Amino acid sequence: DAKTTQPNSMESNEEEPVHLPCNHSTISGTDYIHWYRQLPSQGPEYVIHGLTSNVNNRMASLAIAEDRKSSTLILHRATLRDAAVYYCILTYSGYALNFGKGTSLLVTP
Amino acid sequence: KAGVTQTPRYLIKTRGQQVTLSCSPISGHRSVSWYQQTPGQGLQFLFEYFSETQRNKGNFPGRFSGRQFSNSRSEMNVSTLELGDSALYLCASKVQSTNEKLFFGSGTQLSVL
Numbered sequence: 001d002a003k004t005t006q007p008n009s010m011e012s013n014e015e016e017p018v019h020l021p022c023n024h025s026t027i028s029g030t031d032y033i034h035w036y037r038q039l040p041s042q043g044p045e046y047v048i049h050g051l052t053s054n055v056n057n058r059m060a061s062l063a064i065a066e067d068r069k070s071s072t073l074i075l076h077r078a079t080l081r082d083a084a085v086y087y088c089i090l091t092y093s094g095y096a097l098n099f100g101k102g103t104s105l106l107v108t109p
Numbered sequence: 110k111a112g113v114t115q116t117p118r119y120l121i122k123t124r125g126q127q128v129t130l131s132c133s134p135i136s137g138h139r140s141v142s143w144y145q146q147t148p149g150q151g152l153q154f155l156f157e158y159f160s161e162t163q164r165n166k167g168n169f170p171g172r173f174s175g176r177q178f179s180n181s182r183s184e185m186n187v188s189t190l191e192l193g194d195s196a197l198y199l200c201a202s203k204v205q206s207t208n209e210k211l212f213f214g215s216g217t218q219l220s221v222l
Contacts, residue, residue: 032208043199043213044152087152091208099144099152
């Protein structure tokens with residue numbers, strides 16, 4: 001199964017933009033790129049997903065490289081409530097693969 | 110609309126016992142998937158059920174099994190518990206099997222002593 005690679009942790013200041021990278025060099029043409037985040041003591045929650053084009057929603061933006069081998073989740077203005085573990089995963093036909101350990105985002109005031 | 114409900118929230122078992130966890134998906138959702146989360150391995154896929162049939166399975170031993178009922182509710186069973194089975198077990202649901210977003214429950218924290 002196609003795998004993703006994310007940094008273990010990142011840090012950001014409150015109200016600044018955050019760019020969370022994800023590498024997926026073995027992605028196939030039918031894999032969608034999904035992002036989820038997990039707050040302490042909660043299950044993961046959906047953030048955004050896309051196939052080829054950049055995507056925006058009220059939570060974040062997803063920038064996908066032209067060759068699709070990497071993507072970046074962009075939080076435009078980080079808040080303390082954005083401190084969470086962020087997972088980048090690939091899905092094929094809706095089949096969600098392993099999430100791995102994700103990136104732990106620390107937001108400091 | 111109620112979210113994904115998992116019961117029980119916490120569970121303590123001893124080695125060799127078996128355990129059954131329950132998951133009620135969001136109304137109208139027909140796909141239910143299960144995940145195991147541990148500090149060492151992260152969040153790993155166990156299996157997915159759709160319309161009472163197992164569609165996909167992760168790389169876990171046969172001690173881990175599941176089923177889905179006609180009302181889409183799902184149960185997961187682990188037999189002959191081992192210490193390493195201590196984990197947070199998460200259930201997620203979605204409407205069908207296409208590339209939709211998953212809705213997760215809060216999980217069942219299983220401790221094996």
